[in-house]
Amino acid sequence: MSTAVDMPHFVRAKQVEALPPPNLARGPIAWIRENLFSGPFNTLLTLVVLYLLYVSVPPLLRFLVIDAVWTGTDRAACRADTGGSESGACWAFIWDKINYFIYGSYTISERWRVNIFFILLGIGVVWLLWLRAPRRDLGAVYFFWLFPVFSYVLLTGGNESFSARFWLGFAIFGSLVMALFAFVAAVLKTALRPALILGGGIVAFVGLTLAVVDFDFGLTHVPTSLWGGILVTLLVATVGIVVSLPFGIVLALGRRSKLPIVRMASVIFIEFVRGVPLITVLIMANTMLPLFLPGDMTVDRLLRPLIGTALFASAYMAEVVRGGLQAMPKGQYEGAMSLGLNYPQMMTLIVLPQALRIVIPGIVNTFIGLFKDTSLVAIVGIFDLVKTIEASRIDPNWAAPTIGITGYAFAALFYFVFCFGMSRYSLGVERRLASGQNR
């Protein structure tokens, strides 16, 4: 029975039951015709793409896999004049140098410490990123406090042997912090006790951290000038990522603050850092920072670019986060305020969870950019992965025509695996969050 539109009078007598949709599935040939050859332009595009794939993929596969040299102890395996093969990648070279690529010149007998660092890093990353992992709050404590402190002790050897003067200075600094908290509490007219507990907690926390760093665990000191390879790359990237997100959020909130000084400071920092190339920041951090510091004070040569990249990424992160904050409807702020939530509660419970969710693609984009930018620390003489490859490819033991390309192919593979992993993870998170609250 159909419903005629020109009927002057109609009353439905029977409810129309829901029917299954018609079967629209078609075979592969229909799919190809529809998607690849639906018109002359589409057909042309398909053919061009197929040609490009034909030109690029087989030679690449032949070079990287089929003709590649997998075993060998020196250049002989990869040189035609000594009976080796020159037409494929020389993976034997990577295999021979892999320890240098991973650890740099890190003292060979102490490399187990780096391995433990990698394991600790892996545990922290999985604990935080696996959304169904148990006790992720403890995971955060581990990743943002225990792991950095232990890694520091593990990698450098700890045992900083601070002088008595240093501890005296720390005691003075600690009491100043407590006084500051009490002062702020008095200005804001809030209770004094929680402010003192908070201030004391921070001082105790910093003091405990310093004590651990100070303690002699009996580990040999390994100076940072010996560190290198994947160790340095992952270290710079992790520190950059871990610092840039919270610092970027603070900068973004600062830039939207009603307090003029806070806003100006944030704007100046962000615009200055964004307006300067990373290489300039690195070179300035490396060569100019020591000039400004008092003569007896030095900043570790690895720490300088570490701070440089972290601050650099923070400025970009701040703008990404600001985009998310601006996308938040005013009603969310009003809803939170009308319930009596104060500013920190409103931001951490209502606004930031939603704002950060909106900008996940932008955040991951910045992370990926940061991860690749770590290779620029080579400019100031830090032996990251790319620099170790560059140093190895001129080794006369491995003087062969394909060595350079093989080395860079390895670097490309390494960076691609990590960046692609980040990209896939963020897509997964987005999909999961979207299914939770389909709006």
Place this chain on the structure above:
Amino acid sequence: MATTMSSQQIRSVDIDPKAESAVQMIDVHKWYGEFHVLRDINLNVRRGERIVICGPSGSGKSTMIRCINRLEEHQKGRIIVDGVELLDDLKRIDEVRRDVGMVFQHFNLFPHLTILENCTLAPIWVKKMPRKEAEEVAMHYLTRVKIPEQANKYPGQLSGGQQQRVAIARSLCMSPKIMLFDEPTSALDPEMVKEVLDTMVGLADEGMTMLCVTHEMGFARQVADRVIFMDYGQIVEMNTPDEFFKNPQHERTRLFLSQILH
């Protein structure tokens, strides 16, 4: 003007420290830049009183009730809510907001939290209530607005009327002394207006102090103790609903009523 008479009557009421009034607004003025949005607002709301505020758009009625929980700041005059004067002191403002619930035109639920989490958030964080107790309270109020079965869904999965009832329950979870409604039914499909109004009538019957900006005149007739008509940022006329609808005094009120009551 009729305003002058009514405002003089209110002016005679002094600030009472024991706070028998739920809300007192004395000579309140507010400007948006150059625009004088609230002019000479004088209003005294007794505890348990139900007040309906109507008026054309842009007449300042929303702004007026948003001043009561400081979502908007007044620039002149005094506002005393539940015995606490609204000054620049952040802590007192948070205190006032704890006791004043607000329901918005666009619900303003938190889309990233479930219905239950929406309702328990403020009791847990602001009132420091244990989670379990907060959940019991939330389920109690969700049952009262007749949607306990939706507790674990997200706001986006609910209809407009259901969302607005959640918003009411969310406010009630803080056990407010005063409830503000800012056009709670204006964004709803016609079929959903009644379920929200029924919830509000139930609340009024229990003696909640309510200030409602609404154009639901049936609701005003049924529950309001006083109806206020605003225009150009002023209170133009204020009366009991019977008198207000039957015998409007000011010609602006008559014009307005003739346009909304067909």
